[in-house]
Amino acid sequence: MSQLTPKAKPPSVGLVIFALAIGAFAIGTTEFATMSLLPYFAKDLQIDAPTAGHVISAYALGVVVGAPILTVLTARIPRRTLLLWLMAMFALFNGLSAFAPTYEWLLVLRFLSGLPHGAYFGIASLLAVSLVPLNKRNQAVGRMFLGLTVATIIGVPFANWLGHAIGWRWGFGLVAATGLLTVALIARLAPNTPASPGASPLRELGALKHGQVWLTLAVGAIGFGGLFAVYTYLADTLLLVTRVSPGLVPLVLGIFGVGMTLGNIVVPWFADRALMPTAAGLLLWSAAASALFTVTAGNIWGISITVFLIGIGGALGTVLQTRLMDVAKNAQGLAAALNHSAFNFANALGPLLGGMAIARGYGWTSPGWVGALLALGGFVLLLLSVWLDRAHRATSRVIPGMALPAMEVKER
Template sequence: MSTASPAVHGLGDLSTKLAVFAMSIGAFGIGTGEFAIMGLLPNLAADMRITEPEAGHVISAYALGVVVGAPLFAIAFARAPRKPLMLWLMALFALGNFGSAMAPDYLSLIGLRFLAGLPHGAYFGIAALIAASMVDVGYRARAVGRVMLGLTIATLIGMPLATWLGQGLGWRPTFAGVGIVGALAFAMIFRFVPQVAASEGASPLRELGALKRPQVWLTLGIAAVGCGGMFSVFTYVVPLLTEVAHVPVVWVPLVLALFGVGMTLGNILGAAMADRALMPTIGGMLVFNVVSLAAIPWTAQFWATASLSVLLVGFTVAIGTALQTRLMDVAADGQTLAATLHHAAFNIGNALGALFGGMAIAAGFGWTSTGPVGAILAVGGLVLFGISLWLDRRTQRWEPLEAAPKAA
């Protein structure tokens, strides 16, 4: 499928805004579907007559789908035009959620959540490449950030709304509602996103070539290790607030909303910073992560400072768009695989943060220990970042590549 290469531009063009907004709606649906179930585990466990830890496997099944699906779709459909591929991914996500709403038993629900998770990483990777292809190089991070804004708004609005719906009507209508958002995103992508061909000469073997590049692995490592600290704290943030800061339970949702506010601000400001100075933004945000997370044992002692910490931990997501843009620069001809693996790496960070944070709590170090654990992970990310800089200087300064074939 051949497409013309139009002139690129900034984010002020109406057609670009509509296309990015359509992809952001898909991101909103995916983010809501991923996070909403966390607040509905007791409802799900009671309805399915299982324990809450067993209900938690539903979340694990979705995360496994993300990790498996990201490289699978990128390699298998390397030659596919990007808009049809995105439509298929969104259709699979919507069907997986409609199916989850109708799951007759626990095992089928596990399978359907795995199915719904498969398109997650690939969708974000393809959306990032399409968004970056529609603008000048100096606007790439901001275009990607606008798409990811749907994900951050999902934590601010979508997750509380879905949780409220689920607590009132049950978990099945929640999944059905997410499926409806997926169907809406499908229609908007079909209408507003332009046709974008795969890269000339694209093939599964060429995509796999990205894995031969040390800078790709280092960037993915920064996402998996350096960003794990956010998840270390957020996984256990409710008992941190109620048992350490003594925030009344009735106020916890309001404080948690600050996490979504922080993520939204981080997404917007981080994207703008990345367009101006990519590597300094990555390094600076890692340092910010270390400081904000290491301060948790002190800031968590009081309402006001604990609330501020929740907002600052959410702001650490600012590094995400910068890392996505970095992958576009270092992946050469394997950008689709690298872009999709970015979100798989974040899910690995989710697992690492929750695991090590839980180990520290179980060892008797208390709820505040999740902050220093997260800071240690961020230091690990800084080490990988330093190695990446060293390789850059050793080999030659890399030049930014075009993020993707231009949209038609």
């Protein structure tokens, strides 16, 4: 009599999310480390710093373009398969960036490297929340995002050290190797779940007809800009206002990363219990911390604590990720990916407005006021979103047969 072979025990949810987080670590490292590698590749490619800055902008543009296009075109592909292709694409173009012979080639390759960024985070978030109960969705997304925040503590400084010690090309090589490790881990650990029933490019595009999707994206694009307004000019502020030695700058930048990491551990617990109040609280927190930056910048202890507090506000990305999946109804993939388009819009808007304030003579601490105003702008948009949601609920009670409001529709 033949014996039945027992089925292999599936990997734990924690291991699957860990695999997804390694991909987030790779993406976070390349996004932030390129800024610190700029002086090295600018010198090697014989271009000035402003021109080299276009390389960073090219990556951000790739994220903005790639997130919606790739998510829509790949709507019918099973999630694990799609994540494997996205991360393989990411590893390939980061690896080729390490061999870019000219500025023009590097510009193109950084754009191509950015294309899978938003789609990866969007699909990885959907996979993560599909593995846990409804009341732990934010925690699952937050744990996956820990890869990105830990990158600001470990990945970015190490890539910067590589760039200084043996050449900037090794920094991109490190990212490519981490991307390949992610491919292996996802192939081994992630469940082979199919795409959502009825998934199609047309259905994903349906996310764009929901006003709450656009409002939530606007909250991130404006409210998150405050964090980047301060972070972009933090090193200059430390050197010119706080007057610390250059060796202390990476330490304070690391404190920012610790704040982001702690925020993504603690804040999702609150968001799983009260999503919108948590988002509102984070925006007010960010506004207050950014304003505090203008007062504490002259003291190393004060600015370090303030930077830590600003970093905690980075958990807003996790909260908005879940909100977008709620309000998008059956088009969650596109909405989740667009969160990173909004994130990169904020990455452009905050530094732009902060730089304008500095250029007009308001001083190196003025990005703190810019950050506070942007966070308050995001808070106002969030209040508008809540008000419209409540108005929609009231209308739904009055008109029989009307569909449930977007906040109450969650695809499982």
